[in-house]
Structures are given as structure tokens and as C-alpha cells.
Amino acid sequence: MIYLDNAATTYPKPEEVYRTVENANRNYAFNAGRGTYKEAHQTLEMIEETRQLLGNLIGVSGSTVSFESSATEALNIIIYGLGLEDGDTVYISPFEHNAVVRPLYNLQKTKNINIEVLPFIKETWEFDAEKANDFFALKKPKAVFVSHISNVTGYILPYEEIFTLSKKYGAVTILDCSQSLGVLNPSNINIDFVVFAGHKSLYATFGVAGFMNLSNMRLNVVKSGGTGSDSLNHEMPEGGNGRYEAGSINSVAIAGLNQSIKWLTKNQVYQHEKDLTDLLISKLQKKDNIHLYIPDNYSKIQGIVSINVEGYSPIDVGTILSDDFDICVRTGYHCSPFVHDFIGSRERMGTVRISIGAFNTESEIEQLISALDTF
Amino acid sequence: MIYLDNAATTYPKPEEVYRTVENANRNYAFNAGRGTYKEAHQTLEMIEETRQLLGNLIGVSGSTVSFESSATEALNIIIYGLGLEDGDTVYISPFEHNAVVRPLYNLQKTKNINIEVLPFIKETWEFDAEKANDFFALKKPKAVFVSHISNVTGYILPYEEIFTLSKKYGAVTILDCSQSLGVLNPSNINIDFVVFAGHKSLYATFGVAGFMNLSNMRLNVVKSGGTGSDSLNHEMPEGGNGRYEAGSINSVAIAGLNQSIKWLTKNQVYQHEKDLTDLLISKLQKKDNIHLYIPDNYSKIQGIVSINVEGYSPIDVGTILSDDFDICVRTGYHCSPFVHDFIGSRERMGTVRISIGAFNTESEIEQLISALDTF
Numbered sequence: 001m002i003y004l005d006n007a008a009t010t011y012p013k014p015e016e017v018y019r020t021v022e023n024a025n026r027n028y029a030f031n032a033g034r035g036t037y038k039e040a041h042q043t044l045e046m047i048e049e050t051r052q053l054l055g056n057l058i059g060v061s062g063s064t065v066s067f068e069s070s071a072t073e074a075l076n077i078i079i080y081g082l083g084l085e086d087g088d089t090v091y092i093s094p095f096e097h098n099a100v101v102r103p104l105y106n107l108q109k110t111k112n113i114n115i116e117v118l119p120f121i122k123e124t125w126e127f128d129a130e131k132a133n134d135f136f137a138l139k140k141p142k143a144v145f146v147s148h149i150s151n152v153t154g155y156i157l158p159y160e161e162i163f164t165l166s167k168k169y170g171a172v173t174i175l176d177c178s179q180s181l182g183v184l185n186p187s188n189i190n191i192d193f194v195v196f197a198g199h200k201s202l203y204a205t206f207g208v209a210g211f212m213n214l215s216n217m218r219l220n221v222v223k224s225g226g227t228g229s230d231s232l233n234h235e236m237p238e239g240g241n242g243r244y245e246a247g248s249i250n251s252v253a254i255a256g257l258n259q260s261i262k263w264l265t266k267n268q269v270y271q272h273e274k275d276l277t278d279l280l281i282s283k284l285q286k287k288d289n290i291h292l293y294i295p296d297n298y299s300k301i302q303g304i305v306s307i308n309v310e311g312y313s314p315i316d317v318g319t320i321l322s323d324d325f326d327i328c329v330r331t332g333y334h335c336s337p338f339v340h341d342f343i344g345s346r347e348r349m350g351t352v353r354i355s356i357g358a359f360n361t362e363s364e365i366e367q368l369i370s371a372l373d374t375f
Numbered sequence: 376m377i378y379l380d381n382a383a384t385t386y387p388k389p390e391e392v393y394r395t396v397e398n399a400n401r402n403y404a405f406n407a408g409r410g411t412y413k414e415a416h417q418t419l420e421m422i423e424e425t426r427q428l429l430g431n432l433i434g435v436s437g438s439t440v441s442f443e444s445s446a447t448e449a450l451n452i453i454i455y456g457l458g459l460e461d462g463d464t465v466y467i468s469p470f471e472h473n474a475v476v477r478p479l480y481n482l483q484k485t486k487n488i489n490i491e492v493l494p495f496i497k498e499t500w501e502f503d504a505e506k507a508n509d510f511f512a513l514k515k516p517k518a519v520f521v522s523h524i525s526n527v528t529g530y531i532l533p534y535e536e537i538f539t540l541s542k543k544y545g546a547v548t549i550l551d552c553s554q555s556l557g558v559l560n561p562s563n564i565n566i567d568f569v570v571f572a573g574h575k576s577l578y579a580t581f582g583v584a585g586f587m588n589l590s591n592m593r594l595n596v597v598k599s600g601g602t603g604s605d606s607l608n609h610e611m612p613e614g615g616n617g618r619y620e621a622g623s624i625n626s627v628a629i630a631g632l633n634q635s636i637k638w639l640t641k642n643q644v645y646q647h648e649k650d651l652t653d654l655l656i657s658k659l660q661k662k663d664n665i666h667l668y669i670p671d672n673y674s675k676i677q678g679i680v681s682i683n684v685e686g687y688s689p690i691d692v693g694t695i696l697s698d699d700f701d702i703c704v705r706t707g708y709h710c711s712p713f714v715h716d717f718i719g720s721r722e723r724m725g726t727v728r729i730s731i732g733a734f735n736t737e738s739e740i741e742q743l744i745s746a747l748d749t750f
Binding site: 001005008011012013018021022025026029030031036037038039040068069070071072073075076097098099101102103105106197205206207221222223224225227228231232233234235236246247248250251252253315319321322323327328329330331332333334336337340346 | 383384387397400401405414415476478596597602607609621623625696697702704708725
């Protein structure tokens with residue numbers, strides 16, 4: 001099998017992640033901080049260490065980290081926690097995932113918020129700062145959501161430029177790093193929330209994700225429940241990461257994340273994925289029957305490449321690649337509703353998405369190219 | 376180590392659960408239903424089979440099952456999804472966990488709902504149906520929340536009696552089976568929602584939980600995001616379990632649950648835990664310095680026993696048991712705020728909770744008793 005669906009979930013994981021998760025399940029899968037016994041305390045210490053490992057990736061304290069079960073849950077907690085009110089305007093990039101788009105539209109049913117798409121230039125994929133400034137002046141941004149790397153196109157968004165402008169208007173800034181953190185780490189400047197997905201670019205297993213609250217902003221409580229502390233209080237803690245962590249924490253998945261971050265810091269995953277991305281694009285560019293969704297300058301494409309094959313629907317391409325070549329890609333709209341208007345793939349039933357991981361090889365890229373030669 | 380904190384999370388798990396989870400992580404940890412390739416489809420089939428295994432436990436269709444990351448998340452999704460409005464009254468038993476209590480109190484900040492505690496008789500722990508009927512007549516129940524087994528006292532609540540009355544008043548009925556499903560299964564009569572926690576009585580790992588929607592009630596959307604389908608639609612699916620399953624599903628934890636349910640159906644876990652519970656209670660009753668929190672007739676206590684030791688705070692007992700005897704129990708209020716007024720442990724800083732699992736032995740109970748002899 002040639003696995004090229006790493007944007008859905010990275011596979012495989014580093015060997016030490018598998019071993020750690022297996023060991024954690026067998027030997028220390030306790031309910032951290034909820035017991036009086038030393039094994040529960042040890043589990044708690046490992047969780048705190050993992051918060052700091054995450055914080056180190058962008059140079060902030062581990063105390064900013066709240067663990068959730070998925071980036072989707074983290075984004076829901078932020079979006080509903082911001083306390084948006086009637087008349088507020090939020091801006092999203094055209095590259096945002098439904099984990100941002102759907103909670104915002106769901107919130108719009110009860111709060112009369114405006115949801116606006118940030119202007120980007122179609123040819124260059126650059127942020128249209130001048131136009132955005134006009135938009136912001138007209139409708140002040142309350143919150144601005146940007147993906148660090150687009151899950152459809154692999155585009156590294158110019159979040160610094162967007163957030164610098166957003167902060168001039170006092171917006172809360174949220175960077176969705178589901179496809180980047182661990183491999184490509186953002187700065188910690190002008191960002192209020194960094195969202196991460198353990199099972200994607202962080203190379204951990206399913207079951208751990210969350211957000212970093214860089215400005216220590218106090219969100220309204222969205223999910224509440226037991227915290228193992230202050231049980232007689234009917235409210236969640238007033239502050240700290242515990243305010244956003246109701247229910248048993250998945251200490252086993254966090255143990256895997258602890259190892260995967262250590263592994264990431266010792267390996268050049270960004271450069272490896274970048275090299276394979278460049279190789280893939282250069283090969284695809286030579287093929288007349290392939291439509292590539294990239295900007296003129298593709299240096300900003302990382303790990304993910306979307307294409308279409310002339311004469312074939314995306315799903316047909318995916319099925320043939322799986323059935324005849326044992327190559328796994330993903331096809332369709334990839335839970336990202338606005339990007340297809342931007343890149344022009346809406347009428348083509350979306351794209352065929354090829355997404356590269358740390359364990360893919362040049363040979364696998366060559367085999368994909370050979371398979372595409374048969375179309 | 377003698378592990379007697381199974382109400383926090385069961386430990387250990389059946390060997391086949393460990394092996395299945397390890398195998399799933401290594402060999403089929405794909406993003407189910409989000410790929411065009413056969414491996415993703417196989418993962419999806421395993422998930423659907425697991426829904427039916429859960430359904431079989433109470434004789435309903437697997438299509439009623441929505442997977443979430445924790446019982447806490449499942450309860451939040453139900454509580455906020457019910458569409459409670461100003462003036463609505465919800466009833467909870469005095470045995471409810473903060474996974475029920477805190478979301479209700481948090482909701483009360485924006486909706487003027489009444490939260491009432493169901494009447495129970497202090498001596499017998501029986502449901503006071505007559506008084507409840509008076510309450511319901513005065514303030515009609517919109518929703519009634521009952522734990523199947525109390526996480527503090529091990530008490531099997533008379534949910535049939537409570538829900539039969541509740542249904543006469545048209546209430547939505549929610550049974551929290553976090554401490555029971557798999558070991559002690561409820562009926563499917565007069566119940567709208569069954570909540571389950573994979574890592575507790577179902578003997579799976581962390582990362583899988585959820586609810587069964589027995590009446591196919593349409594909840595408002597609480598958590599939204601990608602579903603791997605209909606990506607251009609800004610809304611969650613109109614119906615079906617997918618409406619409540621945003622984000623990547625934890626297929627690895629579900630694979631473990633698939634195995635643990637099969638294991639539970641082949642083993643007499645209920646009887647084993649019952650026998651050890653009865654042994655424990657009979658031994659504790661003989662000790663003058665132990666205060667046992669049980670009703671006069673303790674046949675309804677299953678798996679969990681709360682005590683206090685005269686002259687010691689609960690946390691001191693837990694610490695001594697851990698440090699001197701390597702016995703793990705939990706101490707304090709156990710995320711359950713009302714039960715301590717009911718049983719009288721509030722002023723004693725809660726209880727020492729001894730919770731029994733499938734792998735505990737008579738010898739371990741004897742060792743605990745010997746350890747308590749030293750106090």
C-alpha cells in the first residue's frame with residue numbers, strides 16, 4: 001500500500017509512538033489527577049510535561065495548552081466560547097475547513113453574526129491586504145480564523161500579514177495548525193489561539209488534540225463536567241487550562257503525543273515533506289492531462305497537492321488508484337467549502353488530494369506518477 | 376499494585392483489547408469514510424459493526440449509536456441539544472455526576488431553566504414516587520436525568536420506576552450508563568437516551584464513548600465540523616448519527632471497544648463484581664471504625680463501595696493505602712455534588728471509594744481489609 005492520505009491522518013506513526021501507546025495502555029492508563037495514588041500522579045506529571053513540549057514548539061508556556069479530543073472540538077470550544085454577539089463580524093480565509101465554517105454557521109442560527117471571507121488574489125493566492133483593510137474599516141473584525149496550511153491545497157497561508165492587520169482592529173486571531181504544528185511551527189506573535197490535531201502533523205494517534213490560549217483569554221464555558229477537583233462547585237474552574245478540560249483526559253493518547261513531539265524535534269520532517277512535494281509538483285507539471293491547483297509560485301505549497309485528471313471525476317481517479325495500484329488518496333471536497341470556488345474545482349466535484357507524510361519515499365512518488373501515466 | 380479505582384477507569388483491560396488496539400494503530404488507523412480507498416472502507420465497516428454490538432446490549436439498532444470522545448461530551452451534546460427554554464424544569468437524581476450537573480448549571484446562565492433534585496428516601500435510598508408525582512404535577516418535567524449506577528455509592532438506581540412516571544408527564548429520559556453498560560445493561564423501555572463510557576464498564580480504552588438515541592429524537596447541533604460528506608453544505612446532516620459526529624472518528628479506540636464488547640458477552644463480569652462487592656461489604660460491616668455508605672438492604676450495591684475511616688480524612692486513608700500497601704482507591708467528592716448531602720459525607724470531605732473491576736480477586740479484597748485493619 002502507498003499511503004498518500006496523510007492530511008486525513010498521518011500514517012504510519014513513528015515506532016516509539018506505537019510502543020509508548022501500547023505500554024501506556026497496559027501499564028499506566030489511569031485517570032490522571034483523579035486518584036490519591038502515586039500512579040495517577042505520575043500520569044499527571046507526564047501530561048504536564050507534554051503540555052510544555054507543545055508549548056516549546058512555539059516558545060510559550062505549557063500552561064497555555066488545553067487538551068481536547070479533536071481539533072474540531074477545540075475549534076467549537078473557541079468559537080462558542082468567544083461570546084460573539086448580534087452584529088459581530090468574523091472573517092475566515094477561503095481555505096478554512098468545516099471545523100471552522102460549520103460551527104460559525106451553526107452559531108449564526110442563534111446570534112446574528114456576519115461571516116465574511118477574507119480577500120485573496122486568485123492568480124497569486126496572495127492576501128489582498130488593501131481590500132481587507134477596506135473590509136475591516138467597514139465591518140470591524142471581532143475574530144479572524146486562518147488555517148496555517150490549507151488541508152486541500154497545501155498552501156502555507158500568510159497568517160503574519162493577516163493577523164498584523166487584524167490586530168490593528170483589535171480582532172481575536174485563531175490559527176488552525178491542524179496540518180502544520182510539529183512539522184511547520186508558527187511564531188507566537190499576534191496569535192491568540194493555536195489549534196492542533198495530534199493525529200495529523202504531530203504524528204500522534206487519534207484521541208488527542210487541543211488549543212494553546214496564548215493571551216490567556218477567558219472563554220465562556222462550552223463543555224462542562226467533572227474535572228477531578230472542586231466537585232461540589234457547579235461551575236467549571238474560573239481560569240487555567242482545566243476550565244476547558246471536562247471529563248477524563250485521554251492520558252494514553254497524550255503519552256503517544258509526548259513521544260511524537262520528541263521524535264519530530266529530532267527529525268527533519270518539514271524538509272523531507274517539502275522535497276517530496278516539490279518532486280511531485282515538478283513531475284505533475286509535465287503531464288498534459290493533469291490539472292494542478294497551485295499558485296504561479298509554488299514554493300508555498302507544503303505536503304498536500306490537489307489535482308484533477310482530464311476526463312475523470314475525482315472519485316474515479318481515487319478508486320482506480322486504490323483498486324489497480326494500491327495507492328490511497330482522498331477525493332472530493334475535503335470538508336472545505338469555500339476553497340473550491342477560489343481554485344475553480346467546485347464544478348469538477350472537487351479534487352484528488354495527494355498528501356505526503358514523513359514516511360513516504362521518492363519511489364512512492366514515482367509509482368504514483370507511473371500510475372497516473374495510465375490514465 | 377492492587378487497583379481498586381475501576382469507577383474512574385477500568386484497569387486492566389482484557390488482553391484482546393490491548394492486542395486489537397495495538398494492531399489497529401499499526402495496521403488500520405485510517406480516517407474512516409473519508410477516503411476513496413478500500414482500507415478506509417474497511418475501517419468504516421468495523422465502526423458500523425461496533426455500533427450494532429452496542430445496540431445488541433439493549434436490543435436496539437446500531438443506527439441509534441453516536442460516537443463521541445467521552446460520556447461528558449455525550450451528555451453536553453444531549454443537554455445543549457434538547458433545546459431547553461426559559462421556564463423549563465429538568466429533574467436529576469441526587470446521584471448525578473458533574474457531567475450532568477455542570478452542563479445544566481452552565482446552561483442556566485443563558486436559559487432560565489429550573490434544576491430540581493428528585494426525591495429519594497434517606498433510609499432506604501428508594502425513589503419517593505409519591506412526592507415526585509407531586510413535584511411533576513407542580514413543575515412538569517421536560518427532561519429527567521438518572522444514573523444507572525451511582526459512581527460514588529454503586530447504587531443501582533430504580534430508573535424504570537422513575538422513567539415510567541416521567542413518561543406520564545412527557546419528559547425526555549436520559550440514563551447515564553457510564554458505570555453500567557456492558558456489565559449491567561438496562562432495558563430499552565421508556566428511555567430516550569443511553570449514555571456510555573467506553574473506558575469504564577465497557578472495558579475499552581480511553582477515546583470512545585457516546586450515546587444511543589432510542590427515540591431517534593432530533594437534537595439541535597452542538598458540535599459541528601467535517602463529516603467527510605456533503606462538504607459544501609455549511610450545516611451538519613439533518614438526521615442520523617452523523618449529525619452528532621463532527622471531526623475524525625477515533626477508529627482505533629472503537630476497534631478496542633468492538634473486542635471488549637465481544638469479551639463482555641462471553642464473561643460473567645456482573646456476577647464476579649457482585650460477588651466481590653458482597654464480600655467487601657460483609658467484611659467492612661464487621662469493622663467498628665469503618666462507616667459504610669449503603670442502604671439498609673445492600674443488594675442494590677454493585678461494584679462501588681464508599682466508606683470513611685473514623686479519625687482519618689478520606690485523603691489520608693487513600694495516601695496511606697497507596698504508600699504503605701500499594702492499593703489504589705479514590706478519595707474525595709468524586710465529581711458528584713449532591714450525593715454527599717444525601718448520604719451524609721459532605722462534612723467528612725467526601726468518601727474513600729473502593730471500586731471493583733473484572734480482574735480483581737478475593738485475595739485483593741482480603742488484602743484491602745487487612746490494610747484497613749491497621750488503621
